[in-house]
Amino acid sequence: LFRMENGSLPPKTEGFVSRMALNDNKAGMEGLDRDKINKIIMETSKGSKFYENELKREQQVNQRIEMMLQKEQITEQQLKKAQAQVERMVAELEESRDLTRAIVHVDMDAFYAAVEMRDCPELKDKPMAVGSMSMLSTSNYLARKYGVRAAMPGFIAKKLCPHLVIVPTNFDKYRAVSNEIREIFTDYDPGFMPVSLDEAYLDFTEHVEKRQSWPESLRTRRYRASTTTTGEESGKLAQEAAPGTPDLSPVLFEDSPSSSSNSEDAGDAFEIFGTSVEEAVREMRFRIEQKTMLTASAGIAPNMMLAKVCSDKNKPNGQYRLPPTREAVMEFVCDLPVRKVSGVGKVSEKLLSALGISSCSHLGQKMALLSLLFSETSWHHFLQVSLGLGSAFIPRHEERKSMSTERTFKEMSAVEEQLSLCHELCEDLANDLKKEGLKGKTVTLKLKNVNFEVKTRALTLPYPVATADEIFTVAKDLLKTERDNESPQPLRLRLMGVRVSAFVSSDHKKPLQRSIVGFLNSGRGESGSSQRAKQQHLKENSQLSSSSQIWPLGCQRARAKRLQLQAAAASTTQQAGLGTSPPPVSGKTDASGRCPDGGSPALVCPICLLSQDDDDLGMFNRHVDLCLN
């Protein structure tokens, strides 16, 4: 069972850097001439600093593989023991398998490219990509046929496809479209989780439940401006239908059926969607197309990991539902290439492939071995994947943990130039931090030299910083240290970046918010999205979502009161946190970090509504937690 296929798996061509080869596991990349494309990529890259660095990284990975294969000499004894442990864990995980949720992953098709094509008809029948000569963000399906894809530099793409049109990015435009589709998402799951501008996870479970008892009119989508709409949605729908003729969406892929052409065939003035999840998702995609003239693909599955894979299955402009049965899931996962799973990238793929693992079923077969070769978190993740398990609920949006800005430029070696750039970065970063009212204690400087070698240097202060000068004071010091380190050689840089992390303000507010939100929702049952709460979604104006009906009036008042208390407590908290001000101690705080004026206001527990004598926030939070339990 073990120690059989030793190593010989990756077909190694001499001097071939597999890290740089075409990634053809994305949609629209089937059946093209890989070898020819890779040859062009390699020829164009060969000899560049970038290439040399990639070669180095490749060798590092190869070394890791060697070390791993040495460890593979494992006694039967050990393996048996590991196998037993794996089996125990499998049983445990099986126990917890949840097939009751309908998780949806939506993904706009060739998003940036599609937006540009929509707004510039000239582009519709041309291979095009969005980005620059240095880097492409995405490409349309016509360009993909030439091997042109996201994360490829434009000058290489041009070699692959000389007629390629490269359009610069218009982030503001993409953001605007993103907001439009997110409005639609909210109607199906107000707690949806955005992944990026064009991608999101939604929990459709509750929507589908409600949908069963809806009148047909609520499931009717008009796409002719002429018809009058009925019901509470009329305004919205009329607006969405306003763009009129449905055949304006850019044709992304010649062979792909477009829902627009379907509607033309039907020749009807409206369409009624059914009550199933699939119909609901179809409806959502239809509304997206009506509103933005862009198409989306979607995957429906019992958990996030599977939904993500499913959304890729019928891309572009398609959807796929994986039935919520153990059998269907296991069959689906069996032949699934590990690389398709989110979280498994180039390196993991290569490591696994060295062990003879390329599909998820292999993953399951070799789990005992994997448990001995990989870290606990890694093999636990592999195990879950091999069983088709993933998160069946969509986690609440997390607070951000860091904020950074970085820039690439032509070689820069002069100290003064580097310093002024560093200062500029600090200013930009301080600006961004200000927008979110953040202060952090850790400043990290990132440097990349002309050989593409990356270094980070960090310093954690005893107090939080936020202004450009505060950050710069630290960053320039880190830069100086690094310069001294390399001297007398100058730092020949091609990139510099500054990051601030270890935030304090949110750190204090967060646990409290969580507790209160948890309390407010505790009456609504335990499952999935109902547990999540984003204040923004509690606003009442959405027709489809139930948010305005969730709270009985009395309850709303209580909620308002508690939120008030929460705010008060939070501001108290921030004051208490002033002990962390920077050195020239401000006159407003004394050494203990207490507010000198008026003493410390008593904290009130939002649950039991009793004043807490202790004004220590930690104690207070523990009290709230006790109350919640």
Add this chain to the structure above:
DNA sequence: TACATACAC
């Protein structure tokens, strides 16, 4: 905490 790596988009 510091740093490097892997990963996603």
Add this chain to the structure above:
DNA sequence: GATGGTGTATGTA
């Protein structure tokens, strides 16, 4: 001529 920017997680020291 030319290979990005932003953010998270994790392993290790």
